Amino acid sequence: MDPQASNQPAVTQPPFWESDLFLNAIPIVAVGLLVYAFVTARKQPLWAEAFRRIRRNPLALVALGVILLYAGIALLDSFGSTDAKTQTRKTILDNIFEREQERTYSAPFASVTTGEPKPQKLKAPGSHLMGTDGVGNDVFYRTLKGARTAFIIGGLTSLIATPLALILGMVAGFYGKWRDDLIQYVYTVLASIPSILLLIALVLVLGRGVVQICIALGVTRWVGLCRLTRGETLKHRDREYVRAAKALGASDFRILTRHILPNLLPIVIISVTLGFSGLVLSEAILSYLGIGIDPGGGIGSWGNMINAARSELARDPVIWWNLTSASVALFILVLAFNIFGDALRDAIDPRLRS
Amino acid sequence: MLRYIIRRVLYAIPTVLGVLLLTYVLFFGTVSRESIARQNLSSRAPTQEQIKGWLKDHGYGEPTVADMEKDPFGRFLLSVGIKPKEDKPAAPPSGETPAAPEAKPAVGDFEPSFAARLMEMKRSTIDVLLLNFGKSDTTKEDIWERIKLGIPASFAVGTLIFIASVITSLIFAIINAYFRGTYVDTFGTFLSVLLLSIVYIVYVISLQFILGKVLHYGPIAGFETGPGMLKFLTLPAVIGVISSIGAEIRLYRTFLLDEINQDYVRTARAKGVPESRVLRLHVLKNALIPIITNTVAAIPGLILGSLILENFFGIPGLGSYLVDSINSQDFAVVRAMVFLGTLLYIVGLILTDIMYALVDPRVRIE
Numbered sequence: 226m227d228p229q230a231s232n233q234p235a236v237t238q239p240p241f242w243e244s245d246l247f248l249n250a251i252p253i254v255a256v257g258l259l260v261y262a263f264v265t266a267r268k269q270p271l272w273a274e275a276f277r278r279i280r281r282n283p284l285a286l287v288a289l290g291v292i293l294l295y296a297g298i299a300l301l302d303s304f305g306s307t308d309a310k311t312q313t314r315k316t317i318l319d320n321i322f323e324r325e326q327e328r329t330y331s332a333p334f335a336s337v338t339t340g341e342p343k344p345q346k347l348k349a350p351g352s353h354l355m356g357t358d359g360v361g362n363d364v365f366y367r368t369l370k371g372a373r374t375a376f377i378i379g380g381l382t383s384l385i386a387t388p389l390a391l392i393l394g395m396v397a398g399f400y401g402k403w404r405d406d407l408i409q410y411v412y413t414v415l416a417s418i419p420s421i422l423l424l425i426a427l428v429l430v431l432g433r434g435v436v437q438i439c440i441a442l443g444v445t446r447w448v449g450l451c452r453l454t455r456g457e458t459l460k461h462r463d464r465e466y467v468r469a470a471k472a473l474g475a476s477d478f479r480i481l482t483r484h485i486l487p488n489l490l491p492i493v494i495i496s497v498t499l500g501f502s503g504l505v506l507s508e509a510i511l512s513y514l515g516i517g518i519d520p521g522g523g524i525g526s527w528g529n530m531i532n533a534a535r536s537e538l539a540r541d542p543v544i545w546w547n548l549t550s551a552s553v554a555l556f557i558l559v560l561a562f563n564i565f566g567d568a569l570r571d572a573i574d575p576r577l578r579s
Numbered sequence: 580m581l582r583y584i585i586r587r588v589l590y591a592i593p594t595v596l597g598v599l600l601l602t603y604v605l606f607f608g609t610v611s612r613e614s615i616a617r618q619n620l621s622s623r624a625p626t627q628e629q630i631k632g633w634l635k636d637h638g639y640g641e642p643t644v645a646d647m648e649k650d651p652f653g654r655f656l657l658s659v660g661i662k663p664k665e666d667k668p669a670a671p672p673s674g675e676t677p678a679a680p681e682a683k684p685a686v687g688d689f690e691p692s693f694a695a696r697l698m699e700m701k702r703s704t705i706d707v708l709l710l711n712f713g714k715s716d717t718t719k720e721d722i723w724e725r726i727k728l729g730i731p732a733s734f735a736v737g738t739l740i741f742i743a744s745v746i747t748s749l750i751f752a753i754i755n756a757y758f759r760g761t762y763v764d765t766f767g768t769f770l771s772v773l774l775l776s777i778v779y780i781v782y783v784i785s786l787q788f789i790l791g792k793v794l795h796y797g798p799i800a801g802f803e804t805g806p807g808m809l810k811f812l813t814l815p816a817v818i819g820v821i822s823s824i825g826a827e828i829r830l831y832r833t834f835l836l837d838e839i840n841q842d843y844v845r846t847a848r849a850k851g852v853p854e855s856r857v858l859r860l861h862v863l864k865n866a867l868i869p870i871i872t873n874t875v876a877a878i879p880g881l882i883l884g885s886l887i888l889e890n891f892f893g894i895p896g897l898g899s900y901l902v903d904s905i906n907s908q909d910f911a912v913v914r915a916m917v918f919l920g921t922l923l924y925i926v927g928l929i930l931t932d933i934m935y936a937l938v939d940p941r942v943r944i945e
Contacts, residue, residue: 410593410594413594413597414594417598417925418601418924419880419921422921423917425913425917426605426606426914429908429913430606502776510780510887514886515906531780531781531784538784538787538788538792548781548784548785552777552778559777563772563775
């Protein structure tokens with residue numbers, strides 16, 4: 226896109242990636258791909274067996290239900306339309322849960338404000354399930370808005386890091402020699418910088434947008450998976466089935482994508498699921514360090530809410546609802562991902578099956 | 580053994596050089612010099628001379644041909660035809676009227692030439708390797724002097740948390756392993772998943788509130804050196820331990836269970852050795868190998884302390900220094916800290932490998 230064009234105020238057409246069509250299409254495509262992957266996987270014995278094992282594990286089913294609930298909230302916050310007059314985009318979630326903005330803090334279900342010498346009457350008394358924050362935004366609504374950001378951070382980062390790790394790991398493991406040395410050198414250098422320091426450096430340089438944070442997280446995250454992929458490829462390279470394929474004249478590309486890749490998928494999926502919770506937590510840590518998602522952008526962020534609550538506990542009366550709401554929402558999602566990830570690993574990993 | 584250590588240290592050299600190159604490109608290749616200078620100069624509309632002076636003062640200036648002649652690397656660059664930019668004479672000030680806005684200098688006017696970049700890269704590599712980090716972008720103080728000031732406090736916090744959390748998690752992991760397969764174990768494992776799922780800052784904020792404000796357990800924040808230090812350290816240490824044991828208990832439990840399922844343990848039980856003695860003498864001794872190798876890597880990094888805890892409790896260590904530098908976008912300090920952290924981490928990894936080779940003779944044969 227021409228940088229000059231976006232600066233002209235006369236242009237009313239937003240760029241394509243901000244248009245309703247594009248923003249509404251992305252979640253449909255994402256959900257469609259996931260459903261397609263699930264339906265395809267169910268036909269294969271390994272995955273069918275894994276799904277059977279998960280179905281027999283009530284704790285994993287509860288965790289999956291929680292994840293789906295959060296995903297549903299995130300989806301509600303993804304579909305929307307832009308008001309032609311005000312040029313602001315309202316999602317379905319906004320239409321259902323957005324409340325009137327109050328003056329300042331108010332307790333859950335309260336009818337007057339808190340923290341002022343003379344409590345004022347609220348505009349919408351009793352409607353704020355989790356109270357309001359310092360500038361009068363509804364805390365419950367802001368908490369719900371955080372779900373979409375969490376899924377974007379986790380999903381986009383995995384989407385950046387996983388292909389990078391897979392391709393480099395398979396090339397290093399399959400070809401060996403100088404390719405292996407080069408790739409190993411690159412990831413040894415990256416891995417020898419403590420990940421929080423590398424993350425800080427990258428975000429400081431790249432900027433504080435959601436995409437930039439995902440890129441930075443992706444750069445710090447791909448190394449572990451790449452190492453794993455390289456090791457597994459190395460193991461499979463000399464197996465008989467790969468040699469047989471080679472003897473039949475299959476190309477390297479075909480061997481890598483049709484024979485080795487399907488064997489790597491289980492460990493990739495396990496590591497992505499288990500890594501998801503760490504990514505969601507990283508967002509909160511970055512916000513605390515002052516390099517998380519820009520709070521001015523109107524993007525929901527549990528990290529920013531928790532960070533804003535730092536001084537609120539010291540107030541009198543104690544403002545607890547902002548911190549509680551955001552951290553409980555974050556805690557439940559991360560816990561669900563941890564439990565589900567563990568269950569998935571137990572279900573897929575053949576070494577644990579006896 | 581000595582040969583193994585020397586080889587391991589030599590292997591680390593290309594990695595360190597790679598890290599130096601990476602941090603250089605990250606911090607000084609992507610951000611324009613002019614914006615760094617403008618951000619840190621006090622006047623709102625600095626003149627060309629002020630910017631130039633600031634850059635020179637902080638070691639970002641353009642070298643002259645004479646400067647390069649003095650240096651062997653510079654002479655080499657000149658001989659292959661890489662020359663620095665000519666210093667243009669300053670614009671004549673007479674033609675300007677105070678009302679007219681100053682003509683904007685062309686973008687890239689302050690960008691270093693290729694020769695300057697190479698010279699700077701070479702100089703900064705050697706300087707950083709000698710721990711000569713130069714001056715802070717914002718406060719002008721010497722970075723290494725400031726780092727030395729912060730080390731004692733950070734080391735105190737880091738060591739206390741490290742020792743306390745290793746001991747606590749080991750005890751809980753042994754309890755879990757002793758009661759493996761029972762409700763105690765299930766409950767313990769679930770509890771550590773719970774602990775693991777809470778974000779660090781929530782621990783810090785809420786535990787400071789509960790322990791400090793509600794239970795009045797120690798001062799809420801602050802620091803002092805000497806014996807009085809301990810009372811300021813208890814609260815951060817308790818929080819540091821609670822927030823880190825979730826992951827450690829799980830890890831140590833796996834190590835213990837790996838050993839419990841070994842043949843020699845079964846043999847010991849078959850001989851009639853009581854379970855507590857099996858755990859203490861046979862299992863724990865062998866499980867300590869992975870546990871020690873896993874924790875040794877963290878020891879050199881202890882002097883970096885804890886980023887979030889120090890900042891939150893006002894402990895004047897390296898963690899708070901780094902957070903302050905992030906907030907003021909002080910690239911020189913952040914780069915120095917990233918490099919120092921990496922160096923310590925690499926030392927930790929080397930120590931781990933050496934420890935491993937010491938306890939496991941099979942490693943050396945490779």
